[in-house]
Amino acid sequence: MTNKLIRAGLALAGFAALQSSATAAAKAKPTFTEDIAPIIYNNCTECHRDGQAAPFTLRTYSDVKKRARLISKVTQDGYMPPWHPVEGHGKFVDERRLTADELATLKNWHKSGMAEGPADKLPEPPQFASDWLLGKPDLIVQMPKAYTVKADGPDIYRNFVIPLDLKEEKWVAGFEVRPSARAVLHHVILRIDQTGESRKADGAKGTPGFSGMRGIGRSARGSRRGGSNDVFSGSLGGLGGWAVGGTPRILPLGLARKLPAGADIVLNSHFHPSGKEEDEQTTIGLYFTDKKPERTLIGFQIPPVFGSISGLDIPAGESNYELASKFTTPVAIDLIGVGAHMHYIGHTAKATATLPDGTVKPLFYIDDWDFNWQGRYTYDKPLRLPAGTTVEGSVTFDNSDANPHNPFNPPRRIKWGLESTDEMGSVIFSAVPANEADLDEFNAAVRDHVIDEARLMAERRLGERAGGGRSGRGGNIANRLEQFRNRRPGSNSGSRLGGDWRGRLGARLKELDKNNNGEIEPDEIDDRSRRTIRFIDTNKDGRVSKEELSRISGR
């Protein structure tokens, strides 16, 4: 595999060199062969060719000429090439941006009548040697059955299990997604399920796959704490994602994500109906490392809390609802990648780091979130954050009728949930401790951040119940919003929680302990408490032990 990777790397490096030489000052009357072909070849043809996802080919003069106006328009608008992070907030590999010169050249070519130019000036069209951009994969797997995407209707989000039945664990350094119906498959997030729940759900209602996020991201009972498949590590058990136009990449620093023995891959797929019925049966090529990597990739997300406990509750019509949180790393880390996750009404996602010396580093910014493009971005080189750096993350939502992505017209109140018309939101990072010896400390900090935030939210909910009975919905929303807006999160310690939250939470938990043995057994957990308990039951064995209870009341 190594040789292939080097070759792929060289090819890409050559590509990058070509690109930088293409930025001459914009001519008033550019020609195809001299000015336009280099831009198109370097930025468009990789997807706009036969067998790839883009809807039409952009290679020859006539291909490009007949779409000159469209190309000029969508590049000026920033719709193409698809690239969503705002410049100046992190530098990433495979950035697809056109320079101001290139934009002007495309525009001028359309305006000036699309001259062809001298034939001998035409650069060599790009060659795409292999079907697999990273060479032959170590393991090729496919959805067992094709899923039929209807001709029209709203976009479809659906999960499909690819059973692997691996006898031993593998380490995934990269993967490539190959759709069978490229016009309809827009993006895929690869998740891992060790519970077997997804396998049960898949096809249970007659058609392949299942909706929602059931069973996804949960590690098997007793799996090693802090593994990259641990939900508390924030990676949601994933291998990463792919969207139309995405270039498959091998993780830097020899890193790899763990694929445990017996785990299933779950494709979380997003389809655009294309106007005709199409069958999709996705193929995935996986690239493994030979052995367990020396450094451990940890995912974390800000805000860290998933679940209804996150308090996400967006009133109908609210155009700028914010969720924000901070995380301070106790050890030096290298950020490897970043992305965001929100659903339809997500609007912005932003993260900045404040270093111990006060330097502020912008890490990531999407100013016009589009659920269609849930890219994960890899920093061009790992970004070192010294111990004591605080990473701030915030996501905003636009639940007004001015947001064309709003699934409801007129807008409705939208709460946290797993279906795509519910909401959730975080900036998601992957990182490695600068020293592998700091792994446990970093993991513990990530976990504490989650538990802390969960407690804060639980407290808020319990407080509401105690104060306002069951009203928590209508009248309190304004207050809750105020709390969100004004909240100035402090350190990662539990000190943010004001009042006698421990007493109240403790009392509530004590009520559940019907047999008074100091533990909460599975049959003592009622439906109303189940969601809260998930965050207190830190080892996820389905019960709250004395130790877990004492952590709540004593820390």
Place this chain on the structure above:
Amino acid sequence: MLAALLALACAWPGALAAPAKAKPVITDIDGKIHSPFASAKTKAVVFLFLLRDCPVSNVYAPEITRIHGDYAKKGVALYLVHPARDTDAKAARAHAKEYKLSAPIVLDHDHKLTRLAKVEVTPEAAVFDGKGRLVYRGRIDNLYADFGKKRFKPTRRDLRDTLDALLAGKRLAKRTTEAIGCYIDFSNDKKNDK
């Protein structure tokens, strides 16, 4: 085939210049001749402009066929128009089969019809009333707010609203909306086509 195209090219400009008197003839890719304005039952004539390889235009295929089904029996004559030179009758037929399009198909390689309706985008609709007056040109509905900004479902269905109004006997002033989609290529048109 050629004769059919000529018939179309010749019949239309005259028809629109003097809509009340002319009997415009439209010849589809199967050679069938249509005279929508000849019948007193015709309440509206719709031209829907498509490009085979325009994804936005293709996304609309099921809705176009539904509109055809819903309105054809009520006195609305609907024609699908291909303005692209590289779409010949065979390609248009294959495309219609692939996307289950039901309405008659017309080729407009010299863009006479396209220019007459002042259409520049696909998919875009031009609606004429029974007397041959252009009453609406623009989007089918507002499913797309912009490139890549697709709504869950449209909140305005401009083409259907226009047809409903005509069928209700309303006299409409000309209305236009902006259609989101692919631009039609006019760059190969001969000077005297314009």
